[in-house]
Amino acid sequence: MFTLLDEFAQAPGLRYLNHAAVGPWPKRAADAVASFAQENVLLGARDYPEWMKVEQRLRERLMRLLNAPSTDDIALVKNTSEALSFVAFGLDWREGDQIVISDEEFPSNRVVWEALKPQGVEVIQVSMASEDPEQALLQACGPRTRLLSISAVQFATGIRLDLDRLGHGCKQRGVLFCVDAIQQLGALPFDVQASQCDFAMADGHKWMCGPEGLGVFYCRAALRPQLKLSEFGWHMLEHMGDYSRREWQPASSARRFECGSPNTLGAMALDASLSLLEEVGMQRVGEALAERVLWLEEGLSTIAGVRLHTARDPQRRAGILSFSIDSMPATQAWPLLMQQQVVCLPRGPGIRFSPHFYTHSQVIEESLQAVARIAAL
Structure with a gap:
């Protein structure tokens, strides 16, 4: 019996939100x-x-x-x-x-x-x-x-x-x-x-x-x-x-x-x-991913100076959440996030977060804290 923690044992302190670019392998791969x-x-x-x-x-x-x-x-x-x-x-x-x-x-x-x-x-x-x-x-x-x-x-x-x-x-x-x-x-x-x-x-x-x-x-x-x-x-x-x-x-x-x-x-x-x-089953994968995107959406919505670009309707999104910080362009905010080990990319109108079904709640919370610190600069 596998555990997701065993399959995705990423480096300590890493906050990986970049599956829309390249996803980490599970251990079995x-x-x-x-x-x-x-x-x-x-x-x-x-x-x-x-x-x-x-x-x-x-x-x-x-x-x-x-x-x-x-x-x-x-x-x-x-x-x-x-x-x-x-x-x-x-x-x-x-x-x-x-x-x-x-x-x-x-x-x-x-x-x-x-x-x-x-x-x-x-x-x-x-x-x-x-x-x-x-x-x-x-x-x-x-x-x-x-x-x-x-x-x-x-x-x-x-x-x-x-x-x-x-x-x-x-x-x-x-x-x-x-x-x-x-x-x-x-x-x-x-x-x-x-x-x-x-x-x-x-x-x-x-x-x-x-x-x-x-x-x-x-x-x-x-x-x-x-x-x-x-x-x-x-x-x-x-x-x-x-x-x-x-x-x-x-x-x-x-x-x-x-x-x-x-x-x-x-x-x-x-x-x-x-x-x-x-x-895991794709139905469960999709449901777990939707939960994580919602956590990010709700958290970003409470940060002053952050604007969401991805649709709020769950039927209109998959695993991507795009946002921007009013006080600075995405190309300036992105390196600051990467310095805090939040792995993401600037894409289109803002910064793109893309968790997966296994993404731990701690990764989401710490990533939101990093965004809040940058938005407050």
């Missing part, structure tokens, strides 16, 4: 990597088939985390940007096509679409300042709109969107629906079937508490053959492992997006991290 490293030293790749069983188990965990219909819908990718690029440069665009995004997207979900400009594709950015951002996004989808691509949770302000509503609206309009899930997957329950996602992607190094360099790409089965491939190799073949075969075709599964050797080291760590989320 470090143990899995250490064991894998020792196996490589002693045995090399003697037991490679066993490594592939871990990779398959990881696909199954990711399938459950996204509620995908099958592991065939899951590709293991380097990162969110790679998966977005598979969509952007895989679809058959026509001059005059439009893509709708928000005006608060992380560069990964903006630059990749703007890179299609030479093909005559137009990117429409919709303001998130609306009282009904879902309506604003859907209203921007006109007869030339081919795709709506949106972050489930905006990286700076932390606003969470109603994906089910957006997915339903896209289907009514015949628009493809792509979700950058990196700020929700591992923080709150996520369901590609309920939201009718065509594509969804996320890195493992934030709320999933895994390593950098390994993420997930969900592609709806009917759309896989429609994405033109740009990377080719032995691993993406239907008959992978039959090295004598001269005729070849891409795998019918999402493995078609995995051109070469897998990130086995990353798979060991991410599989272990996801095992922890599964043992």
